[in-house]
Amino acid sequence: MKNTLLDLYHKDGTKKLLASLISILMGLLLGAVLIVIVGLSKPTIGNKDIIKGVQMIFAGILTKGLTPDGGLAWGYNAQNLGNMLFRATPIIMTGLSVAVAYKTGLFNIGAPGQYLMGTMASLSIALGIPGDSMPSWVIWLLAFLGGCLAGALWGAIPGMLKAFLNINEVLACIMANWIAAYLVSWYFSESSFRNVTEGTKTAYIYMTSYNGVATSKMGLDKLFPGSQVNGGFLVAVLIAVAMYILLNKTTLGYQLKACGSNRHAARYAGINDKRNIVLSMAIAGALAAGGASLYWLSGNTEFYWNTYQSLPGEGFDGISVALLASSNPIGAVFTGVFLSMLKVVGSQLAGFTAYNEYITDVIIGCIVYFSAFSLMIRMLLTSRKKKVPQAAAADQAGPVPAPDPSGDPVENEQEQEGGDEA
């Protein structure tokens, strides 16, 4: 038993996971320190609020409200948990987008633009096809796929620039983001999808439920009554699994990764490197846009189209999600849920204490910074292990008990972000 535990510890994947968890914990601790500092420096925040703030940093998702004497009431909060999953859905998808591109050697900072293009296509299809012309699930599917396609095309543009003209994908993506932002604003301002029936809402697009289109709840509303959650979360999880399989088990994933890590060697081996770079970016674009589709097709979200001054945060959150998950698609599900938990906690924090919710954005920033340290933490873990088993390992310079055979280390079994709150 002890040996199996030791083996598990020495697996690369385990160490990656531990390093991620430690960096998350350190980020949370730093967040707690920040909460205390902010609390002490602001006269409007009392000592009681500081204590509540610190508690909420670690376990805010499990608060139910305030007790009569002003303390926190703990317990299963279905609404919070459901909303957490709901808000996790788009950032899991953008996280996958960044992660898949990164695994294939590309940095997709274009997720916000792809997300917007997905928004535009999805909403247009979902609202543009008359609701009585076909079953609503068909419209939903068309809207979802149309959104993905739009993102794929948008992602393919920087991909082509990279493949054929050798233009850095980061630059091309950043510019594509802003083109997408203004394109989408212009398109909706000219469109008939603006919400003109509710007088004050012309800056918004109709919810898709206006046309009878909404993502099925798939029973999740029973588990999390009162929340916005729907089947979109399950779709995102399925897609994550599919991406894991694509990258690790298929010849396509193998090609994409080979092109990503050494384009010259791929060319030498007769792999079409240009096609694969375009394909990588198209897949990444489809994923980011798919996130947008899942979010806006929920039927209870309204898209604010008016005068876009900033890019959608979901796109950039994808970078954090992917980074924290060390670009593992399965890991992205958990890190996506974790980041969205912090966001839900952020609004709770504003409700229950005198803090505003932006402090959680600061904490998310800290965690992302620490995730960059996760490599260092991994090295520390590696050097620590050296002392005992080296003698054994040294004797068998041949086939040492290898890491997981399926290529990349699997780190799906035990990852539970919720675990570190308890």
Place this chain on the structure above:
Amino acid sequence: MSNEYVIEMLHIRKEFPGIVANDDVTLQLRRGEIHALLGENGAGKSTLMSVLFGLYQAEEGIIKKDGQEVRIKDPNDATALGIGMVHQHFKLVDVFTVLENIILGAEDTKFGFLQKAQARKKVEELSEKYGLHVDLDAKVENISVGMQQRTEILKMLYRDNDILIFDEPTAVLTPQEIDELMQIMRGFAKEGKSILFITHKLNEIMAVADRCTVLRKGRCIGTVNIRDTNKQELSNMMVGRPVQLEVHKEPAQPGEVILDVQGLTVPSKLHKSDAVKNVSFQARAGEILCIAGIDGNGQTELVYSLTGLEKASAGKITLCGKDISKLSVHARSHAGMSHIPEDRHKHGLVLDDTLENNIVLQRFQEDRFQHMGFIRRSAVREYANSIIEQYDVRSGQGPVTVTRSMSGGNQQKAIVGRELDRDNPLLIAVQPTRGLDVGAIEYIHQQIVAQRDAGKAVLLVSLELDEVMNVSDRILVMYEGQIVGELDPKATTVQELGLYMAGAKRM
């Protein structure tokens, strides 16, 4: 008397995950001697020197300077002790001038301003004294490899180092440059500087070294006086068994034409004119045809255009009777072409991927390795294991080893195994033994001859005169993009070959 040795490394042990790189290695360097460190790839030479230079910390053992124990935690400590190193892959800033590179990190400043004039004077004196000719104002990206190396040497001298480590210094040099370097090294030794010379080229050791320490598989096999030994003994010590230094082969029996190249012209990426100019030749089954020449005379472009990595502007390439001039890399490869690339890191391997994935790099789409787009992992593993076994590819973790962590020789063996096992009628081998040790060279030469004997056509592109003379059945010499001579290795001399290579003679 304790000062007989300027540097002593005693009982050094250094481990990496899964492998002991140095095990109880002792090396003692006398003042004013040239001490060679000989060993196969992966024997632990570079690791040992990295320990001395402070790049790695040894787990056990001590280092003494002038009899005093010292701790070298990083290269700054090493520099402070007067230890300098010329790395195999130069550490120069391409866009800086030679002078700027030399003073980088040891700049003299006055009120925050660089004092280049003083530095220039010192460098000029050094360069004069040791015959190290460099153009101080040229940018590193524009100068020859030989001059880059002299820049590295001047860097050490500028820092007043008196213990000089040369890591495989001759791998990148032309024969003339090698001779020059040997002269320079002797000059240093006369000055009382001590030199550690890492190499696996026996000729050079015999020519220049005083003593030689041999490493094998991380262990110290012994230190010998060069005066009392010979090449055969050294190579036996290094490899651990008697090695054939000569290639033994039967006369060739050329058969039908496998590769027919007519009027091939390839534009250059570096300059306006063509890199390959109207080249025509034929390679036959059962012969080793060698393209010889000094580096940069169009061999690389010729191979790129044959394999499809670069487009030719004119000419026709026929492989086994099929016109392949317009085909893709993939199609050519399937038409019957194996290719051992010149640069194993750039083209040969995806370094961050596993050994098994690299072994199926061209073949992963064959039905035996995939089903409906899903990789058959067990089939890949089984095949990789068979290649590993058959071609004796050694690595820390077998098929799942990341190839970056393997030694150069084993990386090359993996590539050779992969290419030969595809069993194609044509093998293009470009510099197949570059940077390898005697044991690996012997092995790869045997494999190439075996291919020939099995009726394959082998096109060998080589810069090494020994290889050209020993392995090939027929030699074509390339000079400035043209084939200027066809020679029979049995009927020619190295001198004559050299004349063709230098462009002094044409057929």
